[in-house]
Amino acid sequence: MAEIKDFNRNQYLLKGGKDKNNKEKESDSDKKSMDNTLARYRQVKLYSVLSVLALAAVVVVGSYINNKNKVYIDYEVIQQNEWVRSSEAKSMNLKGTLFTYSNDGMNCTDLRGKTIWNQTYEMQNPEIRTCGKTVAVGDYNGRKIYVANAQGMIGTVETTLPIRDFCVSANGVVAVVLDDSTVTSIYLYNGATGESFADFKTRMSNSGYPIAVDISSDGSLVAVSYIKVEKGKMVSNIGFYNFSAVGQNYTDNFVSGYVYPEAVVPMVYFMGDDTVFAVADNRQMFFKGRQKPESLSETMISEEIQSVFCDEDHVGLVFYNTAAETTYRVEIYDTNGRKVSEIAFDMEYKEILFEASGIIIYNDSECQIYDWGEKMKYHGIFEERVLCLIPGKNISRHTLVTEDAIQTVQLH
Numbered sequence: 001m002a003e004i005k006d007f008n009r010n011q012y013l014l015k016g017g018k019d020k021n022n023k024e025k026e027s028d029s030d031k032k033s034m035d036n037t038l039a040r041y042r043q044v045k046l047y048s049v050l051s052v053l054a055l056a057a058v059v060v061v062g063s064y065i066n067n068k069n070k071v072y073i074d075y076e077v078i079q080q081n082e083w084v085r086s087s088e089a090k091s092m093n094l095k096g097t098l099f100t101y102s103n104d105g106m107n108c109t110d111l112r113g114k115t116i117w118n119q120t121y122e123m124q125n126p127e128i129r130t131c132g133k134t135v136a137v138g139d140y141n142g143r144k145i146y147v148a149n150a151q152g153m154i155g156t157v158e159t160t161l162p163i164r165d166f167c168v169s170a171n172g173v174v175a176v177v178l179d180d181s182t183v184t185s186i187y188l189y190n191g192a193t194g195e196s197f198a199d200f201k202t203r204m205s206n207s208g209y210p211i212a213v214d215i216s217s218d219g220s221l222v223a224v225s226y227i228k229v230e231k232g233k234m235v236s237n238i239g240f241y242n243f244s245a246v247g248q249n250y251t252d253n254f255v256s257g258y259v260y261p262e263a264v265v266p267m268v269y270f271m272g273d274d275t276v277f278a279v280a281d282n283r284q285m286f287f288k289g290r291q292k293p294e295s296l297s298e299t300m301i302s303e304e305i306q307s308v309f310c311d312e313d314h315v316g317l318v319f320y321n322t323a324a325e326t327t328y329r330v331e332i333y334d335t336n337g338r339k340v341s342e343i344a345f346d347m348e349y350k351e352i353l354f355e356a357s358g359i360i361i362y363n364d365s366e367c368q369i370y371d372w373g374e375k376m377k378y379h380g381i382f383e384e385r386v387l388c389l390i391p392g393k394n395i396s397r398h399t400l401v402t403e404d405a406i407q408t409v410q411l412h
Helices: 002-069
Strands: 075-082 090-094 097-102 105-109 115-120 126-131 134-139 144-149 153-158 163-168 173-179 184-190 196-202 209-215 221-230 233-242 254-261 267-270 275-279 283-288 294-300 305-310 315-320 328-333 339-345 351-355 358-362 366-370 376-381 386-391 397-402 405-411
Touching: 090 126, 090 386, 097 126, 105 144, 115 144, 126 163, 134 163, 144 163, 144 173, 163 209, 173 209, 184 209, 184 221, 209 267, 221 267, 221 275, 233 283, 254 283, 275 305, 305 351, 315 351, 328 358, 339 358, 351 386, 358 386
Parallel strands: none
Antiparallel strands: 075 405, 090 097, 097 105, 105 115, 126 134, 134 144, 144 153, 163 173, 173 184, 184 196, 209 221, 221 233, 233 254, 267 275, 275 283, 283 294, 305 315, 315 328, 328 339, 351 358, 358 366, 366 376, 386 397, 397 405
């Protein structure tokens, strides 16, 4: 019996062994089947994703090509808000808000015509200087400068001597050229408190007389163009003054300077904090350096410059286009002094704007828009006299400021 029991037990074990092998084989087969199914699923999913991405790419490329080739021929007023201004007031774009000033005051409104703030004053010939959303208004030969931004008044600067020129930084620092009988002084003021915190003086016998001044957006660097006569000839000097900790190591904060014989430099302009553009009657200059600006490029100009338009990213020089069929041409340069575009046009212009979406040339009654490939995207006549054009976020939508309304327009 024992042997039978052992035999049966062995038979049972043998059968059990066979069952286990079968199950392992079935398990391997099932696993392979499942792996194949997952692989096919992943493959289908990958193909689906790639198909969607390919379709999206086609749509994007198609949209890009369509927009690039699209030309607008008319516009529609899609929103209009009334606003009131005095007849002698002047208006300008202050980074997406509307700034208006006159002899007796200034104010800022949003693009729906709602007043954000208002300030009264009395000036004979108010002049404005801007940097970003900050604006300063002063009177030549006066003694008071009002400083504000798009949100409201920052403060007032009062001087003890007549104002000859001034500029403002984005953070409200004001550099003012003051004149007396013996020296010309340039003072820096905190626009919020009205207090002077630095100054430097010049004499005609040394640097010359300052004819242009500008300040970096952070208020730490000042660029001044001087003019003087040496041996019967005009000589211009451009000086850079640093009022940060670095500048304290230099006499009178003077960190660098350049001399230009037989040239007059009526304009120096900060393109951000580390790039300065200057233009003379016979050349254009770019300087680089956040602490001690150095000459980056100098290009001689044989033609007469008609106008100069600048922003933080571009400089535009307008010339008569005497050798071509059009009246004007504008040469556009980037912050490295490299020419990036040139556009020939016939229209009389009031302002030229450089936007990410394109280049806008307009006057009171007419407008032309080009993309950065120099292709004209729109040319049209305004239905009403336009005081100011405020660019939108894309090339087809803008804000027009007329005598009595603020209009949002869509190009078609």
